[in-house]
Amino acid sequence: MGALTLTGVTKSFGTVNVIKGVDLTVQEGEFCVFVGPSGCGKSTLLRIIAGLEDATAGEVAINGRRVNEVAPARREIAMVFQSYALYPHLTVRDNMGLALKQAGVARADITASVDRAADMLALGPLLDRRPAELSGGQRQRVAIGRAIVRRPRLFLFDEPLSNLDAALRVATRIEIARLHRQLGATMIYVTHDQIEAMTLADRIVVLRAGKVEQVGAPMELYNNPVNTFVAGFIGSPQMNFLKAGALGMRSDTMGVRPEHIALSRDSGQIAGTVSHVEKLGGETLVYVNTPTQGLLTVRLFGEHDYAVDETAYLTPDPARAFHFDADGLRLRQGG
């Protein structure tokens, strides 16, 4: 029995099938991240878990209790939204305490809970302000604080960091990781962001078009993708897909991550011309146009000087390559 169990959950809007049968178990205390391309149904699935949307079919159970018919407020969940969704007419303190007030908790207890959450997030000085008087990062911290105050069994985050700038995103990400360790609560987190998914997750759920493609620990997905979709989705820059036939192999497609291709000026398996170079300081990305395999990405560590239009030779590391059949499914014995 997990903290959250989804059994055959589907969702249709009219005739459009958005969630096409999801089975998933999330363990107590686990940090579970939903990733997938835009429009694949991540938010819809999260809203079904929260009870803001009814599942068309299937069962949602939280801590072993079926909650399909239970109102959001009674599911012992808290949700953090992308747009913060703070109540504009309430102060930070009242924003954070509203759920407890609705639940009929005594005023002194509410104050204590709010103060404790405010301490965790360093919100103390902001408690008497209104949302309009806060910066974006502060608003998101308040939104997270509002979730903590309720001491839910399950935290739901829907792209909570996507409205923040890069520096704040890193800081808030670390804060969320710290909160997860501190509270030990189960968290479900929706994101577009590779780095957020890889760094925060105990387990990643990769969704495509309303279906679960693969579930696993970040490194498991990275090292052991079940198909081309997961292989291409996890890891940045994206995995290169080569036509394996042209390389004399029996599989249909060979996937090689940019960091597993050696680049040389003199000799190698595939010849091409450099089309673009990106120097990121710690690493250099070289895009090579090959006549047989199209544009391939190579990731080199450190600083390298390749000129555009220069001839370069690529050699994929066969030991690190992934082989896929014509349907994109992984072949375990490499061709």
Place this chain on the structure above:
Amino acid sequence: MAQARISAGRSIAAHAVLITYTLIALFPVFVILINSFKSRKAIFAEPLALPTRETFDLIGYTTVLKQGDFFGYFQNSMIVTVASLFFVLLFGAMAAFALSEYRFRGNLLTGLYLALGIMIPIRLGTVAILELMVASGLVNTLMALILVYTAQGLPLAVFILSEFMKQVSDDLKNAGRVDGLSEYTIFFRLVLPLVRPAMATVAVFTMIPIWNDLWFPLILAPAESVKTITLGSQVFIGQFVTNWNAVLAALSLAILPVLVLYLIFSRQLIRGITAGAVK
């Protein structure tokens, strides 16, 4: 630079148009006001002249205040307008919320049905309405007027408000649901404050025709005790002689309350506390 000059030119042109329009719109009001303070002879001699020491005369106002129950009429108008406005805003906002927030069968059809009232004037149904009021014993009551005006104002209110409510952040409403707020609390505490500017717009559009209406008071509530001010002022307009001093004075007085209500609502138009709710 060029950008700034173009926009300055545009802003002058826009202001010129607006000021011209304002002058044209205010001119009749101005004429009514100045003439209400003049003697009868002066009104006809020089309608556009300002009152001078010789022509200044308060006869219009004294007539109005002495003849008929002017304050009673005033009160009736006020009750009818404010009550109708209240119901239009309340029911209009509720219907708009339901239409914009909930997915249910017939949602679109219901919306269209409600919007139909914008295109079909309620006066077409006058005979039926009168029969209905007679049957229900509401003739010569303020309630009759309030009911009719509420019906008259609802279509536009629902139409405008549902458009605005669609724009209120879903996340905000959902946050309320997760926090255990009832749908009523979400409606009254979260959504209504955010659509206040739209409510004020609807209030202004609804209020003016109600205050000025002569048709329904004449038909549904012509009795002395329930006369509205527009109807009450008609006593000064006779078939043969019209007491212009009194008519102008009554009209001037009738402008005041609408002006006050308008000022209240227009403040709301400008205000808005959306900032900070969502990104």
